[in-house]
Each structure stands twice: as structure tokens, then as C-alpha cells.
Amino acid sequence: KSIGRKKSIPFTKLDWDLVYKPGKLEAQGYNKGKPAAKDIVETTGESSQITLNSIGSTLKADGCDVAVIKIAIRDAKGRVVPTANNLVRFSVEGPGRIIGTGNGDPSCHDPEKKDWRKAFNGLCQVLVQTDKTAGKIKLTALSETLQGATVVMDVK
Numbered sequence: 001k002s003i004g005r006k007k008s009i010p011f012t013k014l015d016w017d018l019v020y021k022p023g024k025l026e027a028q029g030y031n032k033g034k035p036a037a038k039d040i041v042e043t044t045g046e047s048s049q050i051t052l053n054s055i056g057s058t059l060k061a062d063g064c065d066v067a068v069i070k071i072a073i074r075d076a077k078g079r080v081v082p083t084a085n086n087l088v089r090f091s092v093e094g095p096g097r098i099i100g101t102g103n104g105d106p107s108c109h110d111p112e113k114k115d116w117r118k119a120f121n122g123l124c125q126v127l128v129q130t131d132k133t134a135g136k137i138k139l140t141a142l143s144e145t146l147q148g149a150t151v152v153m154d155v156k
Contacts, residue, residue: 054069098114
């Protein structure tokens with residue numbers, strides 16, 4: 001059901017007072033009466049899986065190229081679980097190495113040059129750097145109670 005419209009003022013936040021109920025919340029933005037933007041937030045289930053998304057799948061075998069791999073903790077329906085803080089462990093096979101991890105949590109003091117990271121708001125990332133050998137880099141992410149994931153990147 002609609003909870004109403006409000007006129008936006010540039011550089012200010014719009015908000016509504018709502019009572020929390022599990023389900024789906026859809027926000028729509030309008031420009032001159034026509035739909036211009038839309039976002040949906042949905043209540044998630046329990047964390048069940050890890051997904052990996054590498055920005056680019058081909059890297060240079062120059063010892064400098066870096067892949068940024070985004071990790072998401074998702075429920076059985078594939079939705080990112082915004083409260084997930086699972087510890088994720090990484091392993092690399094092939095001509096590359098982990099040079100850093102991150103999660104965007106400003107209060108996190110975990111070391112950034114390890115092969116593990118706790119998710120923050122259901123997300124974290126790992127940076128993998130190539131060496132000077134062509135081949136395939138296989139990055140695997142595992143967590144105790146979640147289905148793990150693997151991504152393979154070509155190094156040329």
C-alpha cells in the first residue's frame with residue numbers, strides 16, 4: 001500500500017515514519033510527474049551462500065595488474081543479507097596472490113593483508129595481484145556455514 005508522496009528538496013533527505021514489517025518496500029522517484037527512479041528493499045532470509053564478482057575476467061601477466069573481487073553473503077533467494085558479518089576465508093591457485101582485503105567498516109581494525117575478512121553489511125572484497133606468468137587464477141571463498149564460491153580469471 002502507498003504511504004504517500006513527498007516533494008524533494010535538493011541535497012536533503014526524504015523520510016517516512018513506518019512500523020517495521022517483514023516484506024518488500026518499494027520507493028519510486030518522479031520527475032515532472034513521470035517515473036524517474038525506483039529501488040526495492042526486501043526482507044532477506046538466513047545467510048546461505050557466498051557469491052563472487054570480479055571486475056574483469058582477463059588480467060595482464062605483468063606482476064602489477066590487480067583484480068578487485070566483490071564478495072556478497074546472500075540468502076537462498078540470492079538477496080544480499082544486510083546484517084551478515086560472516087568470516088570469509090580466501091585461497092588462490094595459479095599465478096597470483098592476495099594483496100589486500102576490505103569490508104568498508106570504519107570501525108574494523110582487522111589486518112588488511114590477510115587471506116580472510118569479515119563481511120560488513122553482507123559485503124567484503126579481496127584484491128588479487130598477478131605475477132609475471134600467464135595462466136589462470138582461481139580464487140575460492142569459504143565460510144563455515146555458507147556454500148562457498150570460486151571465480152577464475154585469465155592471466156595473459
